[in-house]
Amino acid sequence: MPSRWIATFDEPALVAQALTALADLGVPGTRLVSPAPYRAVHLTGQPGPWRAMGWLVLGGGLCGLATAIALEVGTSLAHPMHVGGQPVIAWVQFGVIMFEMTMLGAGLTNFLAMIVLGAWSRRQVAKAARDGLRSDRLTLAIPTSGRSPEQLQAIRAALVGATGIEEAP
Amino acid sequence: MSTSPTGPVHPPIEKDILATLGMPGWRYWLLLALSVALVAWGGWNFAHMMQTGMGVTGLNSPVMWGSLITTFVFFIGISHSGTLVSAILYFTRSPLRASIGRSAEAMTVIAIMTAGLYPVIHLGRNWLFFWLLPYPNQRELWPNFHSPLVWDVFAITSYVTTSALFLYMGMLPDFTLLAKRLTGFRRPLYRILSLGFSGTDSEWNLFERAYPLFAGVAIPLAVSVHSVVSWDFAMTLMPGWHSTIFAPYFVAGAIFSGLAMAIILLGFMRGGYKLQAYIRMEHFDMLAKLLLAMSVVMSVVYVTEFFLAIYRGSIAERDLFIWRATGRYALVYWGVILCNCLIPLLLFGNKMRRNIPVLVFVSIAVTIGMWLERFMFIVTTLAHNYAPFSWGFYQPTVPEAAICLGGLGWFFMLFLLFIKVFPCVSVSETLQGEEPAHGDADAAEAHHA
Numbered sequence: 001m002p003s004r005w006i007a008t009f010d011e012p013a014l015v016a017q018a019l020t021a022l023a024d025l026g027v028p029g030t031r032l033v034s035p036a037p038y039r040a041v042h043l044t045g046q047p048g049p050w051r052a053m054g055w056l057v058l059g060g061g062l063c064g065l066a067t068a069i070a071l072e073v074g075t076s077l078a079h080p081m082h083v084g085g086q087p088v089i090a091w092v093q094f095g096v097i098m099f100e101m102t103m104l105g106a107g108l109t110n111f112l113a114m115i116v117l118g119a120w121s122r123r124q125v126a127k128a129a130r131d132g133l134r135s136d137r138l139t140l141a142i143p144t145s146g147r148s149p150e151q152l153q154a155i156r157a158a159l160v161g162a163t164g165i166e167e168a169p
Numbered sequence: 170m171s172t173s174p175t176g177p178v179h180p181p182i183e184k185d186i187l188a189t190l191g192m193p194g195w196r197y198w199l200l201l202a203l204s205v206a207l208v209a210w211g212g213w214n215f216a217h218m219m220q221t222g223m224g225v226t227g228l229n230s231p232v233m234w235g236s237l238i239t240t241f242v243f244f245i246g247i248s249h250s251g252t253l254v255s256a257i258l259y260f261t262r263s264p265l266r267a268s269i270g271r272s273a274e275a276m277t278v279i280a281i282m283t284a285g286l287y288p289v290i291h292l293g294r295n296w297l298f299f300w301l302l303p304y305p306n307q308r309e310l311w312p313n314f315h316s317p318l319v320w321d322v323f324a325i326t327s328y329v330t331t332s333a334l335f336l337y338m339g340m341l342p343d344f345t346l347l348a349k350r351l352t353g354f355r356r357p358l359y360r361i362l363s364l365g366f367s368g369t370d371s372e373w374n375l376f377e378r379a380y381p382l383f384a385g386v387a388i389p390l391a392v393s394v395h396s397v398v399s400w401d402f403a404m405t406l407m408p409g410w411h412s413t414i415f416a417p418y419f420v421a422g423a424i425f426s427g428l429a430m431a432i433i434l435l436g437f438m439r440g441g442y443k444l445q446a447y448i449r450m451e452h453f454d455m456l457a458k459l460l461l462a463m464s465v466v467m468s469v470v471y472v473t474e475f476f477l478a479i480y481r482g483s484i485a486e487r488d489l490f491i492w493r494a495t496g497r498y499a500l501v502y503w504g505v506i507l508c509n510c511l512i513p514l515l516l517f518g519n520k521m522r523r524n525i526p527v528l529v530f531v532s533i534a535v536t537i538g539m540w541l542e543r544f545m546f547i548v549t550t551l552a553h554n555y556a557p558f559s560w561g562f563y564q565p566t567v568p569e570a571a572i573c574l575g576g577l578g579w580f581f582m583l584f585l586l587f588i589k590v591f592p593c594v595s596v597s598e599t600l601q602g603e604e605p606a607h608g609d610a611d612a613a614e615a616h617h618a
Contacts, residue, residue: 012604032370035346036600041373048371050378057382072314075303079311086315096320096397100390104327107386111334114379115364121371130367135183135346135596 003169005155006128007140007162012038014161015138019043021158022142025151031125033132033139040138049117056113057106064105068098128168137163182447182599186343186592187350189442193589196441204582211575214568215290223293225568232551232563237291239544240573243426244284244580245325245398246419246539250427251277252332253391256384265455267598268447272438272588273431274336279583280430281329283576290572317400324397328390335387338380341366342597355590395423402546408486409478409493409550418470422539425463425509429535432456434584436529438593447594450523457522460535464513471510485555493549497562501545508538 009015015032019040022030032044072094080088122130129141140159144152159165218225228235251273258266289298301322303312312319344363348356366372399419402410412418432453439448478490493502512534515521522528552561565573587593 033368034370034373035342035368036597036604037373037377038601038604041370041377044370046371046374048374050371050375053375053378053382057386071303075311076314079309081311081313083313083315090315093315096317096393097314097323099393100320100323100327100397103386103390103393104330107327107331107334107383107390110379110382110386111338114338114375118372118375119365121375122365122367122369124371125367125369130369133345133368134349135600 003143003145004126004167005140005142005144005159006126006132006166006168007142007159008132008164009138009140009162010136011161012036012040012138015140016040016043017161018140018159021160022155025154025158027142027155027158029143031129031141033125033129033141035133035135035138038138049121052117053110053113057110060109060113061102061106063109064101064103065098067105068094068101071101072097126168128166141168182594182596183346183350185444185446186347186594186596189444189588189593190347190351190355190590194441197585197589200437201582201585204578204585207574207578208582209575211572211578214571215575218290218568218572219295225566227563227566227569229561229563231554231559231561232548234291234547234551235563236544236565236569236573237287239540239547240576241284241287241291242398242543242547243540244280244287244576245395246423246426246543247430247580248277248280248284248328248332248427249391249395249420249423250431251275251280252328252335252387253424254427254431256335256387256391259381259384264602265452267595267602268444268449268452269431269435269456270598271336271339271595272434272593273427274332274339275584275587275591275593276427276431276434277332278329278336279580279587280427281325281332282583283580285325285329286576286579317397317404320397321401324390324394328394331383331387331390335383337362338376338383339595339598340591342368342376343592343595346596347592358590392420395419402550407550407554408483408489409546412474412477414470414474414477418474421463421466421470422542425460425467426536426539428456428460428463429532429539432460432532433529433536436525436532438588439525442588442593444594447599453525453528454522457516457528457531460532461513461516461522464509464516464535468510471506489550489553492553493545496549496553498545498549498552501541501549505538505542505545508534509542512538 007018009018012034015034016039019030019032020043023043023045028045030044031046032041034041073089076088076090082088086093126141129139132139140162142155142159144155147155156165214225226235226237255266255270255274255277258270289295292298300310301312312322341363344359345366345368348359348363351359396416396419399415403412403415405411435448435453435456439445475490478486493499512531515527515531521531548563552563554560
């Protein structure tokens with residue numbers, strides 16, 4: 001018994017239709033490989049690490065802010081200079097660099113988080129499906145292990161519009 | 170390519186983009202040769218300046234900032250629009266973004282890389298530029314965090330890093346898609362640059378979460394970077410500079426000049442690369458309307474600035490603004506008004522906005538006008554400050570002009586190389602844009618069933 005089917009489609013609308021039908025059949029774990037963020041990528045129902053992104057970015061921004069404060073306050077105390085009658089620790093003047101480094105920390109964290117979480121999450125998708133990425137087609141990986149022949153027939157019927165269905169380990 | 174009742178689902182975007190990465194025509198080589206020649210001319214004169222000293226420039230007392238700093242502010246302005254416009258278009262889900270976002274973002278990164286050269290060139294002893302960096306040293310020299318010039322270093326560093334990552338993040342899916350189709354050095358290059366992106370649903374969901382967050386970070390950074398550059402001037406007490414209007418004035422000017430440069434680059438790309446299907450006339454029409462709106466904003470700013478200078482009773486300020494319009498730099502002043510306020514009025518005509526040669530002409534005029542504007546407010550304030558005994562005059566020398574034009578050549582050279590090595594229109598966003606809307610998709614499904 002093969003562990004999954006790899007179904008290819010030409011049109012994003014047909015993939016969305018297939019995903020809806022598979023969800024109605026109660027087939028969990030279906031994954032999609034797509035050349036673009038079509039609406040169908042939101043229909044696989046996979047809980048993903050992306051939910052953490054906002055918090056990670058907030059943390060990165062706060063790290064940037066802390067770095068700016070440490071740099072400005074620490075070095076101003078180490079090399080106290082009175083310029084133009086301003087205090088050595090001048091929070092208003094420090095605000096600009098604090099803002100810039102907060103944003104820089106948030107941006108860098110966002111990028112790194114996307115790369116690292118993306119690398120981690122893509123391993124859960126069958127390599128045969130990932131290798132099939134092309135700009136003119138979409139690929140569905142449907143787990144079929146432990147399914148009865150009737151269920152497999154229903155799944156095949158749900159994949160109406162697929163240009164090809166292959167079995168993959 | 171497959172078709173559906175709603176039209177072709179997969180347009181020939183991939184083929185068209187691959188065509189732009191192929192062997193270029195003679196026009197490309199000519200433009201590249203001209204750019205390289207300008208870089209060589211500028212580089213030669215820069216070497217001459219390093220060997221001889223800053224005396225080869227026209228800089229003097231009191232005009233210690235001239236065309237080099239003007240070019241720095243000018244390129245910071247050019248850099249402003251790309252990321253900002255691209256991020257705003259992303260949030261507004263504008264179809265314009267798929268076509269112009271990539272080249273606008275590249276323009277930003279390249280312009281800010283060019284801008285960053287000029288403060289270093291202006292240093293005089295350029296080889297000691299690292300003294301500007303905050304690192305412990307035996308001289309106990311340390312940047313003064315109260316200074317807008319130090320804020321500038323942080324603002325520009327943050328902006329260039331964020332803009333470069335924003336551009337790169339948008340290109341990740343295209344690297345994966347195109348790596349399979351390409352041959353030669355680009356194939357391994359794209360594979361490495363794709364960082365393993367595979368187009369899985371979880372990656373797209375991550376991408377769709379991370380990208381707006383990045384755009385949200387980029388917009389305030391874009392506004393802040395030019396505000397901070399304006400504070401290099403506005404935080405002083407010099408007449409003509411010490412004004413609360415300076416930050417929004419700079420931001421508006423930056424968007425204005427950035428839009429003009431984007432139109433120039435897109436105009437040439439559309440014709441040269443046969444990208445008429447992606448960079449369409451309605452896109453130029455929208456950009457022209459934006460350019461016209463910004464021209465009106467700039468005109469209001471010029472009038473407001475002049476009015477306030479006359480009204481508020483500072484003799485030095487009033488005298489400076491009148492001198493700008495009637496003194497030794499009057500030609501520059503009226504050049505600014507002509508290029509930034511009058512010539513863009515052509516775009517009120519419907520036909521003008523859809524005529525690319527006219528649009529490119531207006532954009533070139535605006536680009537020249539914005540350089541002149543930066544020159545005007547930097548040089549005239551220094552030449553005509555509070556103390557009449559120290560009034561002076563400055564005009565750029567040939568080596569200075571060569572270094573400034575070399576920067577322009579550097580900018581175009583990097584852009585030409587970028588569009589030859591990397592996809593200049595986003596493949597994945599174009600595919601996404603071609604997806605039928607909900608209603609159409611239902612129709613397609615019904616037809617198929």
